[in-house]
Amino acid sequence: GVITIGSLKNLRNLPGKLLVFMNADRDRYPARQNDERYNLIHLDKPRPGDNNREHEDLGALLDLISHAGEALWIYYNSHRDNQTQPPASPIQELLQYLDEQRERARQHLRDNGQADAAQNLPRDYHREHPADPFQPDEYETHPAPLWTKIRATLEQNAPPPSQNEPLSLWDTQRSCEARERGWGEGLNPNEQTKPASSLGDGGGVRPQTALPDSHTPYLETLANMPPSLRGGENGGGVRPQTSSPNSQPLYIHPERSGVCITQPFLPLQVPPALAADAAPQAPENLTLAQLVRDLQKPASAYARAHHIANTAAETLPESREPLALYGLNNWQADQHIITALEQNHPNPAAHIARLPAYPGGISGQIQLEQRLATYRARQQTLLTQANLTTWPAHREQALPFAEHASLTALLPADSATWPRLSASRAKPKHHARYWLEHLAWNATGARGTTLIHYADDTLLRLAPLPAAEALRQLRQWLAVREYLQQTLWLAPLELMQPYLEALDSDKATDKQTALIRAWIDDDREKHDSGDLWRHLWRGNEDALAATIAAALTTHAPLLQPLLTHSETSDAV
Structure with missing residues (x-):
C-alpha cells in the first residue's frame, strides 16, 4: 500500500x-x-x-x-x-x-x-487514548505472531557478554557519562546499576535505576525497559541513545582505561598535487552548473556521493507571504531580475510580477520597480564598458573533454565580451565561480573577455585565454571534482585566493593561520553548510587546521591563473 x-x-x-x-x-x-x-x-x-x-x-x-x-x-x-x-x-x-x-x-x-x-x-x-504513549492502551493492537517470533529468536541468539569484548558505543557513553556525573569510579558499565542503599551512603548513583544489558537487542531492550527509563509515567529516565543531539561517538583508549576520546568520523587526507595534464579517471557527462556546484560545496558533494543526508540544512518554506524581503530572499529576487535582463526580455516587470519573488500588493510592486531601475542602471554601465548595446545571445554548447564525455553549458555565441551582472558582493568565492565559467567559455575557442559587475559596484575583468590552456585547466578542475567525491576535500575554493594573496604579504604564515582559523570558527566564511562540515570532520579537530593548511599549500596554486588574468576596479 x-x-x-x-x-x-x-x-x-x-x-x-x-x-x-x-x-x-x-x-x-x-x-x-x-x-x-x-x-x-x-x-x-x-x-x-x-x-x-x-x-x-x-x-x-x-x-x-x-x-x-x-x-x-x-x-x-x-x-x-x-x-x-x-x-x-x-x-x-x-x-x-x-x-x-x-x-x-x-x-x-x-x-x-x-x-x-x-x-x-x-x-x-x-x-x-492516554496522553502518555507508555501507559497501557486498551485499543492498542498486539504484535503480529511473526514479529513475536522474530523478537524471541533475537533474544535467544544474542551473544553472551565477554570479558575481552570491546565496549559498545552505548556502554562507553554510559561509562563516560557516569564518570562525568560522579557515579563512582569503580562502576562496571556492563553491570546493572545497583540501588543507592547497596552502594553505601553516597555516590551519585540514581536509586531504582536498572540499565539494560548492552548485548540485548535494541527493540527487546526498549520493550522490556521500565517506564521510568523510557521517559513515561513518573517521568525522566535514560534513553537508549546519546542524551545530547550534538554529542560525538566515543571510545575508551586501550592503554588509558577510563579515558573517553572522540572517535574520528572520517580519516583526513591531503591528496597529492595534480599534474599539469591531470584529467578525471572516470569521466562523465556533466553540466557546467553541476561542476561549479560541487567545487563550491565539496562537503555537500561528498555527502551526496556517500548518501549522507544533511537534514539540518533544509529550510522550511515560508508559511505566510512576506511583507518585505531580507537576506537570501532579496538575493533570489534580484536573480530573477538579472535573468530577465540577460535574456533581453521585452517586459521584465510584467514577467517578474507573475513569479513568487516579491510580496503581493502595492508594496511589492514599488520594490520591484525600484530594484529593476537599479539593475537597469548597472546594466547600462556594464554594456558601455563592454562596448555593447544589448546582451549577447546564448547558446547551449558541449565541450568534449574526454571520449564519450562532455561538459554542457549555456555560453555566449558570436561575442568577444561576456557581460555579467551579479547580485552578490565581490568575494573570492564568487570570483572562483565566474573563473570556472570563463574557462568553459574560452575552451570553446571564443578567446573572450568576461566583465562582472558586482552589487557593490566592483568591476572584475577576466582576460581571454587560448582554448587549449582553458581546456587543460578545466580538466584539472574536473579531476578535483572526481577526487572530492571520494575523499573529503579540505582546500575550499573560498580560501584559495586569500591564501595565495597572503603569500606576498608580511607575516604570511600568521595571516594564513588566522584565515584558516576564522574559516573553521565562523560559518559565514563557509560557502557550504557549517553543520555538514563539522559532521564530516568531527573527531579530527586537533589536526584540522594543519590539514587544511597542507591542502591549501598543495592545491591553492590551481587558482593562481585567476590572479594572473583578473583585474579589479570600480564600476564607473
Whole structure:
C-alpha cells in the first residue's frame, strides 16, 4: 500500500482505503478567514467568489467522509493543561449525529425485546487514548505472531557478554557519562546499576535505576525497559541513545582505561598535487552548473556521493507571504531580475510580477520597480564598458573533454565580451565561480573577455585565454571534482585566493593561520553548510587546521591563473 501525507486542502479529493484527519482541535479547525493583510484603506474589498479558508475546510471534511473507502479516523487533543477540551465544532456535530443514531439503534433493540443488547451497545466510534504513549492502551493492537517470533529468536541468539569484548558505543557513553556525573569510579558499565542503599551512603548513583544489558537487542531492550527509563509515567529516565543531539561517538583508549576520546568520523587526507595534464579517471557527462556546484560545496558533494543526508540544512518554506524581503530572499529576487535582463526580455516587470519573488500588493510592486531601475542602471554601465548595446545571445554548447564525455553549458555565441551582472558582493568565492565559467567559455575557442559587475559596484575583468590552456585547466578542475567525491576535500575554493594573496604579504604564515582559523570558527566564511562540515570532520579537530593548511599549500596554486588574468576596479 501507499501512505500519502499532505494538507487538508490538497488531499480533500483524493480517495483512500483509510483516511486520517489530525489536529481537529477547536482552535485549529476550521481555519479562520484572515482580514486584509495590508489594509491599505480596503484597496481591494472581498467580493463574492473569493477564496474563503473556513468554507474550504468545512467542505474538505465532507469530502473526507465521502471519499473514505473503509474508515475515517479523526484525532483531536481532548485535554490541555489538565482541562478538558472539546473537538472542533463540526466534529462535535458529527459526534452528536452519531450519538443520535446510536440511541435510535438502542431504542430499536428495546422495542424488539433485546434490552440487554441495547444496554451493552458499544460506542466504538469515539475512543479516548492516554496522553502518555507508555501507559497501557486498551485499543492498542498486539504484535503480529511473526514479529513475536522474530523478537524471541533475537533474544535467544544474542551473544553472551565477554570479558575481552570491546565496549559498545552505548556502554562507553554510559561509562563516560557516569564518570562525568560522579557515579563512582569503580562502576562496571556492563553491570546493572545497583540501588543507592547497596552502594553505601553516597555516590551519585540514581536509586531504582536498572540499565539494560548492552548485548540485548535494541527493540527487546526498549520493550522490556521500565517506564521510568523510557521517559513515561513518573517521568525522566535514560534513553537508549546519546542524551545530547550534538554529542560525538566515543571510545575508551586501550592503554588509558577510563579515558573517553572522540572517535574520528572520517580519516583526513591531503591528496597529492595534480599534474599539469591531470584529467578525471572516470569521466562523465556533466553540466557546467553541476561542476561549479560541487567545487563550491565539496562537503555537500561528498555527502551526496556517500548518501549522507544533511537534514539540518533544509529550510522550511515560508508559511505566510512576506511583507518585505531580507537576506537570501532579496538575493533570489534580484536573480530573477538579472535573468530577465540577460535574456533581453521585452517586459521584465510584467514577467517578474507573475513569479513568487516579491510580496503581493502595492508594496511589492514599488520594490520591484525600484530594484529593476537599479539593475537597469548597472546594466547600462556594464554594456558601455563592454562596448555593447544589448546582451549577447546564448547558446547551449558541449565541450568534449574526454571520449564519450562532455561538459554542457549555456555560453555566449558570436561575442568577444561576456557581460555579467551579479547580485552578490565581490568575494573570492564568487570570483572562483565566474573563473570556472570563463574557462568553459574560452575552451570553446571564443578567446573572450568576461566583465562582472558586482552589487557593490566592483568591476572584475577576466582576460581571454587560448582554448587549449582553458581546456587543460578545466580538466584539472574536473579531476578535483572526481577526487572530492571520494575523499573529503579540505582546500575550499573560498580560501584559495586569500591564501595565495597572503603569500606576498608580511607575516604570511600568521595571516594564513588566522584565515584558516576564522574559516573553521565562523560559518559565514563557509560557502557550504557549517553543520555538514563539522559532521564530516568531527573527531579530527586537533589536526584540522594543519590539514587544511597542507591542502591549501598543495592545491591553492590551481587558482593562481585567476590572479594572473583578473583585474579589479570600480564600476564607473
